[in-house]
Amino acid sequence: MPSYLYFSPTSCGAASYMSARKAGLIGKEVIPILVDLSTHTIQSGPQKNTSYYKVNPKGNIPALVLEDGTLLNENAAVLQRIADYADCLAPLNGTxxxxxxxxxxxxxxxxxxxxxxxxxxxxxxxxxxxxxxxxxxxxxxxxxxxxxxxxxxxxxxxxxxxxxxxxxxxxxxxxxxxxxxxxxxxxxxxxxxxxxxxxxxxxxxxxxxxx
Ligand SMILES: N[C@@H](CCC(=O)N[C@@H](CS)C(=O)NCC(=O)O)C(=O)O
CATH class of the missing domain: 1.20.1050.10 (Glutathione S-transferase Yfyf (Class Pi); Chain A, domain 2)
Structure with a gap:
C-alpha cells in the first residue's frame, strides 16, 4: 500500500515532493495529490473537488496519509517519514x-x-x-x-x-x-x-x- 502526499507546488509541501522524487518514491511508495490552498480543495486523484479539510482538519500542507490510514502532518515529521522510505535522504535513526x-x-x-x-x-x-x-x-x-x-x-x-x-x-x-x-x-x-x-x-x- 502506498502513502498519499498532499502538496502544492510552491508551498512547503513541495519539499516533500522534491524529496520523494529524489528517492524515486513518486508513483510507488508515495502518491502525490494536489491541493489548492486558496480554496482548500483537492485538485487531483479520486477525491478531486472535495474539501481538503476532510483529509486534514488543520487544512495545511503537507500531509501524508500513511499505508494504515494514519494522518501524519507537520513538515519535520512528514519529511522524515519520506526519508525513511528510502535510505538516501537522512542519516540513520538513532545517530x-x-x-x-x-x-x-x-x-x-x-x-x-x-x-x-x-x-x-x-x-x-x-x-x-x-x-x-x-x-x-x-x-x-x-x-x-x-x-x-x-x-x-x-x-x-x-x-x-x-x-x-x-x-x-x-x-x-x-x-x-x-x-x-x-x-x-x-x-x-x-x-x-x-x-x-x-x-x-x-x-x-x-x-x-x-x-
Ligand atoms: N506547522 C506546519 C505549517 C505548514 C504550513 O504553514 N503550510 C502552509 C503552506 S507553506 C499551508 O498549508 N497554508 C495554508 C493553510 O494553513 O490553510 C508545518 O510545519 O508543516
Whole structure:
C-alpha cells in the first residue's frame, strides 16, 4: 500500500515532493495529490473537488496519509517519514547526525518558515512586515555565517530532506521581495540546490500537475 502526499507546488509541501522524487518514491511508495490552498480543495486523484479539510482538519500542507490510514502532518515529521522510505535522504535513526537533522528541520520550521506568514498577508500591518523581514535577515545571517560556510548541504556531505525544506522556504524570498544576495553562502546554497537535476524535474512535474 502506498502513502498519499498532499502538496502544492510552491508551498512547503513541495519539499516533500522534491524529496520523494529524489528517492524515486513518486508513483510507488508515495502518491502525490494536489491541493489548492486558496480554496482548500483537492485538485487531483479520486477525491478531486472535495474539501481538503476532510483529509486534514488543520487544512495545511503537507500531509501524508500513511499505508494504515494514519494522518501524519507537520513538515519535520512528514519529511522524515519520506526519508525513511528510502535510505538516501537522512542519516540513520538513532545517530547523532539524525538528531542534527531534526534540529535543522525544527529550526527551519519554527524560526524561518513561520516568520514568512505576515509577508503573505496584505492586510497585516507594515510594522509587522518590517519585523518579519528583520527577523528573517537575522536567521539568514546565522545560516550564512555558521551553517553554510564552505558547505553544500546542511547535514553531512549529501542532500537531505533539510536541504529540500530550506530550498523551498528560500524560494519564497523572491515572492516577498527579500534579497538574499547579501548572504553569499545562502545565495550559493539556493542556486546550487535549484540546479540539481531532480529538483528541476520535480518542479516541472509539480507545475504540470497544476495545468
Ligand atoms: N506547522 C506546519 C505549517 C505548514 C504550513 O504553514 N503550510 C502552509 C503552506 S507553506 C499551508 O498549508 N497554508 C495554508 C493553510 O494553513 O490553510 C508545518 O510545519 O508543516
Amino acid at each position: 547523532n547526525a539524525r538528531y542534527l537533522l531534526q534540529s535543522k528541520l525544527s529550526y527551519i520550521s519554527s524560526e524561518i518558515h513561520s516568520v514568512f506568514g505576515p509577508l503573505y498577508h496584505p492586510e497585516d500591518d507594515c510594522q509587522v512586515k518590517l519585523w518579519a523581514k528583520n527577523q528573517l535577515g537575522k536567521k539568514f545571517y546565522y545560516l550564512d555565517r555558521h551553517e553554510l560556510v564552505g558547505k553544500d548541504y546542511l547535514v553531512g556531505d549529501s542532500f537531505t530532506v533539510a536541504d529540500a525544506y530550506l530550498y523551498i522556504v528560500l524560494s519564497w524570498t523572491q515572492e516577498v521581495d527579500l534579497d538574499i544576495s547579501q548572504f553569499p553562502n545562502v545565495a550559493r546554497f539556493y542556486k546550487n540546490i535549484g540546479e540539481l537535476e531532480f529538483v528541476k524535474q520535480a518542479r516541472e512535474e509539480m507545475d504540470e500537475f497544476e495545468s
